[in-house]
Amino acid sequence: MKKITYLIAIGVTILFSACNKFTEITPKGVNLLSTVDQLDLLLNYNYGAQTFFKFDDLGVIVNDHYPYTVNVPVAISSPTKTLNYAYLTYDESVDRATLTPSDDRYAGMYNIIDNIDNVILSKADAASGNKAKAAQLKAEAYIQRAYFHYLLVNIFAKAYNATTSANDGGIPYVMDNDISKQNTKVTVAEVYKDILADINAAFALNSLPDVNVNNMRVGKGFAYAVQARVLLSMGDYANALIAANASLAINSNIQDLRPEATLGFAGFVVRAPLTPPDNLFYAASDVAGPLFMSFTPEFVATYFEPGNLFNNTYPAGAMYPAANPLAGIPNSELWFAQTFSTNMGGLCTSDTYFAKAECLARRATGTDLADATAIVNTFRQYRINPAVYQPLPDATSTAQAMGYVMKVTQAENYATYKNFFDIKRWNTETAYQQTITRTINGVTYTLKPNSPLYIFPFPQNAIAYNNSLTQNY
């Protein structure tokens, strides 16, 4: 009897393993992500047509422009208090969290992190194929993961502040693609620590190409630029300068708009989406941005110097040649250049130049202030009609140089996340804090430097399924 029991036991065990083995098969017709070349395809993602690379609401908060195709007086007077109402009137009492059932940016960027970067990082080592290529893919993924977390933390959390960031609530730093494991929110300090770790991990692989495959792939120029922007945000200006210089050593191109001022090119300013040589990494909601954006009169008056070529209307410029029909604000201007593809969510050489200029302005030793002024003047020269262009005199103080840098940065970076990020960053320092005001129909609305409006609410569809996500304001 015992023998029989043993036999049955052995038989059943064999059957168990036979069943398991029999049902181990590899499906056809799907990318199994098991080779380097298969993983490579993930990085061909089209970053140029993702709605979440549109940063309209950020620009509304810092008063670059009005909400997209919204009649402003109607939005303010409507009995329903929308998000646009809160951004337009700087009303902090509006329950923004409730009005945010979902957030494209949150979903979209984490989608890239989880389904491109983390997949590559988890699979590249085991993937068959060229090991050097595998290392390159991993380095690209590290940089991307660092970059998109950098964007997310600056949208959903406080700006980095060395004294408080260890206690400031941040965002989840997602390093796995296990859907069953909750992504726990960590502090701002931890997020930045992870970002730097990822950047360092990428450089440690020593496999990024100097020049990227195309402007939607990561190369060394972009990697150093990301490092520069992150260090700048952390107030580590010395290292930020090193990183910015490293990036500029690879790519120092700047788009020169002056030929278009004289030629009247296609009627409007022109910039291709992917190929401009000053693009370090291209990401945008669509190639025709920021079509139909209504600039506020305050922005135009403060940042667009006379002769600014963007501010021109047909035949050379970007603005609608008649009164703005959309915003309901008579003296606002409407961007109408479908031919201009702003790099809304990526980085250009302007970002490394401005990082460098700011670091120089802050260091202010030797020729630093003159060098910073030179960078600012280069950009002004390329943006302002040569007929009226006058170079700024060399700055003589950090404050003056910072003033130059802040102004030229703002003028360059409308329709991106960058003005929002910079103002939020500068607001952590008393010297560079800004109180933003806007006037609509005679009423002036004020945005305090420490306003919670600088921190976006986590969307409802995230909070409901992640109990670590408490709002950061």
Next chain:
Amino acid sequence: MRLTTIILFAAFMQVSAAGLAQNVTLSKHNEALKNVLKELRRQSGYDFVYSESLLEKAIPVNIDVKEMPIEDALKRIFGDQPINYNVQDKTVVLTLKAATIQIKSTAATDDIEVHGKVMDDKGVALSGVTVTVKGTGRKTSTNAAGEFSIPVQANSDILVFTHIGMESIEVRVGENKDLTVTLKSTTTLLNEVKVNTGFQSIKKEQMTGATVTVSSSELEQRYQPNVLNNLEGRVPGLVTYNGKTEIRGVSTLQASTAVLIVVDGLPIEGSIADINPYDIESVTTLKDAAAAAIYGARASNGVIVIVTKKAKEKRTVVEFATDVSVTAKPNIDFHLVSPSQQVDLESSYWNYDYLSGKVTGAVDNTTNQINLGSAITPVQYAWYQYAQGNISQTQLQSQLNAFKKNNFRQQYKDNAMLDDVLQQYNFAIRTNTDRLNSSIVVNYKNDNTGIINGYNKQLNLFYKGTYTVNKWLDINYGINTVIGMTNASNSDFAGSPYNEPDYQQLVAPNGSHVLYTTNDYNQYNTLTENNPNLQSLLVNHLDELNLDRIKGRSTNSRYYVNMNVKLLPGLTFNPYFQYENQQSTTSAYSEQNSYAYRLLTDLYSSRTGTDPNYSYSDLLPTTGGMLATTQRTGDYWTARGQLNYNHDFGKNSLSVIAGTEFRQQHSSGTDGLLLGYDQQLQSQSTATVDFNALSQQTIPSLVAPGYQLSSVYQNLANKIGVIRDTTNRYASFYANASNTYDHKYTIFGSLRKDYANLFGLDAKFRGRPLWSAGAGWNVHNEEFMSDVHWVNFLKLRASYGVTGNINPFANSYLTATTGTTNPLTGLPIATIANPANPYLTWERTATLNIGTDFTLIAGRLSGSLDWYRKKGTDLFANKLLDPSEGFSNYTVNNASMLNNGLELSLNYKWFNPQVRNAFGWSTLVIVSHNNNKITSVDQLATSPLAKVEGSNAGQENPSIPSSYTAGYPVNSLFSFQYKGLNAEGQPQWLKADGTLTTLALSASDMSAVAYSGQLDPKNNIAVTNIFQYKGFNLNILMVYYGGQSLRADAPDVYEAPEFGAMPSYLLNSWTPTNTHTNIPGYGQYVPPAAVPSYYLGYSDAFVRAGDFIKIRNAVLGYNLPLATARKIGASSVNVHFQLNNPKALWLKNNDGIDPETGGAPLPTSYVFGLSVRY
């Protein structure tokens, strides 16, 4: 008499299929008969059925034979015994021998001699039937030919016929002294004592699960090409409604809802519709877990076990049957305006458009449309001519009057449609010899599909057999091939009469085909007609039904072999193997002159130069047409090994099976396209076509500039492709055991573990054990019931168990989709479409079933009653996620559901006829009640529209219905609350705050979406009445379906007449004077503001109750008297006439909408049939 006391199965005689030995060797002296039988059984594999009391009358046996055929040995053994024996199949039934000598000695001199023949209900002669003259001791028994003769004293005497396994009947002698008596097998007796689950045959007595078996004799009462439809009204809990078959309600959200079909022991991949309806011996529906859990992960939706026929009698039987069914043409005018109404409706609009002065530029606009090639109706053109002054009012009127006399749909019905004739022929030869039991069955079916040039033909060939190698080995094998051929219209429009204005003429009075345009173009633009470089765009439906055809061909083959190996007493081993192969191809040939191809070449024609020196070029070949082909292959195999053990000890009867099953499904296919194809010349010029150039075209340069060539190109490109090569594998092992004590108490348990490649990176989820347990109590076998004579059979049973289900589309592997390209970089992209999900597991459906089966009042009343509670957990559904996981939702085991129900089956024999000439009437009532409710699911709809549509267009997974809501049935209808038209004729809906709106609702109005019923019927009652008299029988099935709803006749907003048929509700549309209506205004009275899309269609006002009562069919049959049948050499001949789907007896909705079609009533059909058996 209580049956089980007379049928006692000998302890060792439970092996289901005994082997057969030709010869036996016996040497016994004064041995008890019982022991001799035991020895016989051991040597021969024959089973013996007898009562203990019978054996008490046996005398000791003396026999000494060597290698004697068993028939002879039996003759010798029973020669002296007061016991008769009758061999049926491999079972020997023993009965008490009537003492004929005694009869003779008591026979009175004035006796009348009555003689006759006794048969079973299949016409097989019954020997050993005891015939007793009631009230006297006089008795005899029938001989081997079933014949008897017995003297009686008066015509009023009553003869009683009794036979084991048959219902006893009494027959009054009457004038006729030559009786033909038919005995029916009793439901609880031999023939149906076993329930076939596909894995084993379980004695009804031991069964603890809820099952219903329908035998061939019931199925043959009416003709249905698909056996599933023949189960309507026979199986409580099985509901086929609108083409969907459900056993005990829906039990899944995203996984398969298909009922598992098992044929001759193994699940099949082929369609149940392909199973030859004439070749079915029995259909058993397994409903609860105790019955179905042995099928494990595929049993959640219930199991239907089909056993095909095999030869029964020891001779060659030839069967022939044919049924011809004729279905009337459907009503194609249902809820549509007549030609004359349509002319008036259009006229009222064009009069307003061109002549009221309220519309500016109407004439210019039309001129422009004609040039653009937009659709223009003939009535519009007449008014356009009139508005320009090209024709007079009289001419206009006479044109309009002429239009009113046409009737496109009627002409279409007369010229294109046919009465649908379905012919089916079945021919079977079955032989049963000692060693070989084989059947050859040929079935041919031809359907003209109700339209000219169409057909659907099917040839079904089945050869099967059982070969007895020796006493311990039987081999079963079969080859079944089903060849299908179809021919149907491939045209986008020619198969429908609704896409032309009804006042268009199809056929001229002289019989010629009238040419006109479709809504692609208009006949008043003459560019294509006058230009030899372009193809004409005029068309006629009847021509197109010739020129644009799709032919299909399919071959489904099934090969199987299985064995029954007797290893030890009580222990058998059954290996099974089955291979199925499915091949199907279609070829759609649009000839050069077909409209589809003419239009295509015109769309891709362009010209250069200036008038009149144009030069034309074509991107597509202009000689030859287009051939689009598809090819699909499926290979499936199943292998199973199973051990069966049966052992009786003391009063216990134990039965155990254990086995393992491996299974693979593999499918693949390709699609291809030939351009410039000429079938006659067998030439093609696809290689000359520049597909890249085709893909670059955006709008046509010459013809119909409104066309979007990107979608035309996409259609062409989609005809070339690969069907993903897919392999799925399943493995499982299973066991079950049941023990019955003293024929009273049964306990049962089963266990199964399934593995599939589809799931589980995590090993612990890959195989999930599924189990069931049941108990049964045969109350009628209790001592205290021995005096309750009106109870013949009473069983109480209860079961609980868990079955599973799978979603083959849910995948736990992390994979990326391929095939797209980044438009900016031109590089190929891979995208992760689903997260890695290692926790996927089987869906679980736990069923509790409590039921009873009973036979009362001497078999007059029988039936069953079941209550069940079916709880589905771990059902596949979308689970919402923090989007930082990379997805905002994914498919996982995340929903639960509850089905509660009650099932009743009652059969009452009002008059139980014993002879052909007597009147019989029986009634079968089947009641099924099901209450379905989702108990938990994530609400996916984010807007009211998404909820009512039940679709997530634009969401991550648009195929997952977003209407699933906890607390409501799976197939729920949710609707906007329509509050009619306001004073301006604008439709308005209720908002969440109780106010009305004419605009689309926003996400905050979710609570304004109302539940408006379920699509599946809650209640189903079927009543079958069977009358018989003098060989005639009448079988009427009446059905009630209730508790379901449907959307029907929801109005659209018609801003202007449309090119095609127009709905009759427009006649009652809103006008300033007709304000008591729900229908928005038409033409000049359209609502002033845009009506939100889909809001009318999904309004509660247009949800109709789906309850109805119909006579499903009535069959009048006649069985020729045996004597007549004999004259043509047949043993039985039956002719029958069947009426299907006459006008509904009652519809709950007031609009005459047939809930089974959503519109016009199901067409009535008539079946004429004949079956002959030799």
